[in-house]
Amino acid sequence: MIELKNIHKSYGGNHVLRGVNLDIKKGESLVVIGGSGSGKSVLLKHIIGLTKPDEGEVIVDSDVLSQLDEDGLNEVRKKFGMLFQSSALFDSMSVWENVGFGLKRHTDFKNKEIKDIAVEKLRMVGLVGVEDEMPSELSGGMRKRVGLARAIAMEPQILLYDEPTTGLDPIMADAINELIIEMRERLNITSIAITHDMKSAFKIADTIAMLYNGLIIERGSSEEIKNTSDPVVRQFIEGSAEGPITLEGIKR
Amino acid sequence: MFIKLIEFIGTAIKGPLEETGRIILLQGSVFKWIARRPFELRNIAKQMLEIGVNSLPVVLITAVFTGMVLALQSYTGFKRFGAEGLVGSVVALSMTRELGPVLAALIVTGRAGASMAAEIATMRVTEQIDALETLATNPVKYLVVPRFLSGIIMLPALAVISDIVGIIGGYFVTVVLLGTSSTSYMKATWDFLEVEDIYNGLIKAAFFGAAFTLISCYKGFYAKGGAEGVGRATTGAVVISSMTILISDYFLSAWLF
Numbered sequence A: 001m002i003e004l005k006n007i008h009k010s011y012g013g014n015h016v017l018r019g020v021n022l023d024i025k026k027g028e029s030l031v032v033i034g035g036s037g038s039g040k041s042v043l044l045k046h047i048i049g050l051t052k053p054d055e056g057e058v059i060v061d062s063d064v065l066s067q068l069d070e071d072g073l074n075e076v077r078k079k080f081g082m083l084f085q086s087s088a089l090f091d092s093m094s095v096w097e098n099v100g101f102g103l104k105r106h107t108d109f110k111n112k113e114i115k116d117i118a119v120e121k122l123r124m125v126g127l128v129g130v131e132d133e134m135p136s137e138l139s140g141g142m143r144k145r146v147g148l149a150r151a152i153a154m155e156p157q158i159l160l161y162d163e164p165t166t167g168l169d170p171i172m173a174d175a176i177n178e179l180i181i182e183m184r185e186r187l188n189i190t191s192i193a194i195t196h197d198m199k200s201a202f203k204i205a206d207t208i209a210m211l212y213n214g215l216i217i218e219r220g221s222s223e224e225i226k227n228t229s230d231p232v233v234r235q236f237i238e239g240s241a242e243g244p245i246t247l248e249g250i251k252r
Numbered sequence B: 001m002f003i004k005l006i007e008f009i010g011t012a013i014k015g016p017l018e019e020t021g022r023i024i025l026l027q028g029s030v031f032k033w034i035a036r037r038p039f040e041l042r043n044i045a046k047q048m049l050e051i052g053v054n055s056l057p058v059v060l061i062t063a064v065f066t067g068m069v070l071a072l073q074s075y076t077g078f079k080r081f082g083a084e085g086l087v088g089s090v091v092a093l094s095m096t097r098e099l100g101p102v103l104a105a106l107i108v109t110g111r112a113g114a115s116m117a118a119e120i121a122t123m124r125v126t127e128q129i130d131a132l133e134t135l136a137t138n139p140v141k142y143l144v145v146p147r148f149l150s151g152i153i154m155l156p157a158l159a160v161i162s163d164i165v166g167i168i169g170g171y172f173v174t175v176v177l178l179g180t181s182s183t184s185y186m187k188a189t190w191d192f193l194e195v196e197d198i199y200n201g202l203i204k205a206a207f208f209g210a211a212f213t214l215i216s217c218y219k220g221f222y223a224k225g226g227a228e229g230v231g232r233a234t235t236g237a238v239v240i241s242s243m244t245i246l247i248s249d250y251f252l253s254a255w256l257f
Helices: A040-047 A070-077 A095-099 A101-106 A111-124 A140-152 A170-187 A198-204 A222-226 A231-238 B002-034 B041-051 B053-079 B084-125 B128-134 B139-177 B182-192 B195-221 B226-256
Strands: A002-011 A014-024 A029-033 A055-060 A080-083 A158-162 A190-195 A207-212 A215-221
Touching (some): A002 A040, A014 A029, A014 A040, A029 A040, A029 A198, A040 A190, A095 A111, A111 A140, A140 A170, A170 A190, A207 A222, A215 A222, A222 A231, B084 B128, B084 B182, B139 B182
Parallel strands (some): A029 A190, A080 A158, A158 A190
Antiparallel strands (some): A002 A055
């Protein structure tokens, strides 16, 4: 369904992605793990065409993103929903206007119908009675849920999650994990998440891929990753400061 | 030595040249999206309210006092050689050709330009612009085009109001406070004022409206680095817009008048 071929991306002199190859099948739940600054977010932004690769290709259902014009790219983007790390809610709009934004732009629904759909999507993510509030009035966990409701409002085939549990307390983080699983089961969605929260990764993933030094160094099922013999992956999933992964800017 | 100097000049102008290039590219993108559906009418109306209507009180106060001080100063000066009768002409010509459009533009830049840059920059650093794109919405079309159009429409409107209010301020000082005859003030105003003066002033205002909205949106659009980045974008928007208005004012005046 989605294929990344030899993706290279540099910012200034920093070669963030150094030839990433990855393919994601329909219905799969892939989690990409990796340290802070490893290029996970950049990778995710390539998948939805927010960032263009310096070299390599992103292919979504046989559409090569780099060959599409703006309209073509927007058509492909309608297959996606994305939950941002900071939720990225539009703070000049109420909750329901946020959730209904895509519908307002791309369908002929009247405001009343859009609001009804928004309320329904909000209910799906466990929020009731907040549709007329402004995003600034909500807690971090609620904002994430509104972000998720916005992401599923257009009934996408693929959901992208950028660090879905970062910044949430453990209970809220687990509730978001449950929600991600539920979305996938109820809506039959392909999902790609990036995270460094291993608990979350093992909970939501069918397959896990580790991004390190700009490359996917290992990919396998949750079980395979748990029992990996690769010292880098081992160190990361165990969360140990000792090992082959060096901490950038830190001398020991 | 010579090479060092060239290097120094090159480094100094590289940044501004790059920025100018990116502003021109943004302009191109605005023109590309301006005629495409949907026309963002609600968004345009909202921006017209923000740029035009909400700036009105401060533009009015500036214009009336500018007209008043202009009348006061020129009256004092002209009296020395017995030309008090020309105060009306000076106020009318200065306001319509120059001060109406320029002051309105500078004030709107300080108000609406700053808030525009800050809003778009905040949207950039909090990933709201990325979110727009993931929702298949072009951010230039959604954010920049309505502001650009509102700037072009509303600044001439504010300039006209500014012209009229400035002339009224001049009238108040010259006639009511300094006791010159009303008829001679009005005659001096109308005798030397030509439609072209007003018309060219409005062309300048429309240009300033385009310039400050484009620069402010550009600064917001390319902001990075959290709260500090938002601050930098806002300052940059006001400084560069104001400079552009003042510098282009000279060249436009030389060309138009």
